[in-house]
Amino acid sequence: MTVPTRLDRQFRDAAARAGLLDTAYDVIESELGPLLAAVTDHGLARISFDPEPERELELLARLAGPRVLRSPRALDETRRELDAYFAGRRTAFDLELDLRGLPAFTLRVLGELAKVPYGQTATYGELAERAGNPRASRAVGTVMNRNRIPIVLPCHRIVGTSGELVGYGGGLPRKERLLRLEGAIL
Amino acid sequence: MMTAVAAIPPFETFYAEHAGEVLGMLRRRLGRERADDAFQETFLRALRAYGRLEHGAHLRAWVLTIASRVAIDARRRAGEPTGQLPDVPHTDGRPAYEELAFLTDTLPPKERAAVVLRYGYDLDYDQIAAALGSSEDAARQAASSGVRRLRRRIA
Numbered sequence: 001m002t003v004p005t006r007l008d009r010q011f012r013d014a015a016a017r018a019g020l021l022d023t024a025y026d027v028i029e030s031e032l033g034p035l036l037a038a039v040t041d042h043g044l045a046r047i048s049f050d051p052e053p054e055r056e057l058e059l060l061a062r063l064a065g066p067r068v069l070r071s072p073r074a075l076d077e078t079r080r081e082l083d084a085y086f087a088g089r090r091t092a093f094d095l096e097l098d099l100r101g102l103p104a105f106t107l108r109v110l111g112e113l114a115k116v117p118y119g120q121t122a123t124y125g126e127l128a129e130r131a132g133n134p135r136a137s138r139a140v141g142t143v144m145n146r147n148r149i150p151i152v153l154p155c156h157r158i159v160g161t162s163g164e165l166v167g168y169g170g171g172l173p174r175k176e177r178l179l180r181l182e183g184a185i186l
Numbered sequence: 187m188m189t190a191v192a193a194i195p196p197f198e199t200f201y202a203e204h205a206g207e208v209l210g211m212l213r214r215r216l217g218r219e220r221a222d223d224a225f226q227e228t229f230l231r232a233l234r235a236y237g238r239l240e241h242g243a244h245l246r247a248w249v250l251t252i253a254s255r256v257a258i259d260a261r262r263r264a265g266e267p268t269g270q271l272p273d274v275p276h277t278d279g280r281p282a283y284e285e286l287a288f289l290t291d292t293l294p295p296k297e298r299a300a301v302v303l304r305y306g307y308d309l310d311y312d313q314i315a316a317a318l319g320s321s322e323d324a325a326r327q328a329a330s331s332g333v334r335r336l337r338r339r340i341a
Contacts, residue, residue, distance in 0.1 A: 001207070001209055001213075002206060003205045003209050003225075007222055008205070010222075010226060011225070011226045011229055011230075014226055018230065020233045021233075022237070053198075054199075057196040057198055057199060058196065061196040066236060067197045067233060067237055068196040068197055069197050069201065070198055
């Protein structure tokens with residue numbers, strides 16, 4: 001038997017409202033295709049370009065616990081801010097982030113990454129230097145590659161020494177589109 | 187080598203797998219209108235307990251048991267008969283099931299599930315069979331061999 005949409009939606013709302021979820025997620029439509037976004041009671045924990053549910057849900061369950069449920073209402077604020085960003089009406093995010101469990105160096109790098117302004121770029125080496133370890137540009141590359149919250153933590157703004165895009169977890173075309181949206185490249 | 191323990195799936199996966207069947211069961215027992223409230227209550231109860239589960243085995247039987255409980259509660263609140271569940275106290279001197287429940291912890295899983303569903307929750311054998319994914323005969327056998335095993339242990 002199929003559960004009527006209204007009833008299904010009611011349960012998902014009630015579960016989030018009652019604070020019973022470790023993680024609530026939803027799939028958000030965007031310029032770059034569907035994004036899976038997930039929040040915990042600590043904040044935004046995940047944005048994925050590859051919303052292939054099964055693997056993502058397992059990952060979310062490992063991060064914060066097995067009570068993972070799609071619950072669109074819980075993602076209202078995230079959706080609003082992302083929509084405004086993609087419409088060019090927002091240049092910074094006001095979302096709390098859940099970065100629990102990440103090692104100290106990663107947190108330092110992500111902290112510096114968050115300061116790279118909209119529409120500008122920095123190199124891997126510069127970011128390594130700002131995080132207090134100028135020789136760690138390769139490690140910075142790894143941190144960018146494993147960034148759980150792309151777009152909001154703007155790893156797309158980190159480029160090679162001569163401005164080449166180098167790589168992106170979501171694929172280079174997406175990195176290029178984000179930089180174009182922000183006017184960082186033409 | 188360690189025995190593989192059934193992993194607890196993300197709640198979404200569990201919900202997607204069993205929501206339809208739970209709703210069907212509740213509609214049969216409560217009617218379409220009341221089934222909606224009972225459906226939400228069932229999965230909210232499941233969600234409250236989900237973080238404390240120790241393994242992901244028998245999740246189907248587990249959620250059907252919760253749904254059955256919710257349906258019984260709803261009928262009781264409405265002053266309706268609750269099916270096979272006797273509401274009278276145990277005047278025949280038999281101990282209440284709650285007093286024996288802890289003993290079932292030592293039974294093999296299938297027998298334990300059958301005994302708990304039959305005597306703890308007063309499910310019929312066809313419902314127990316559905317919950318365990320076995321035949322009615324097998325459910326009946328599991329319950330009775332579970333009870334025999336308990337008797338031997340108590341004796």
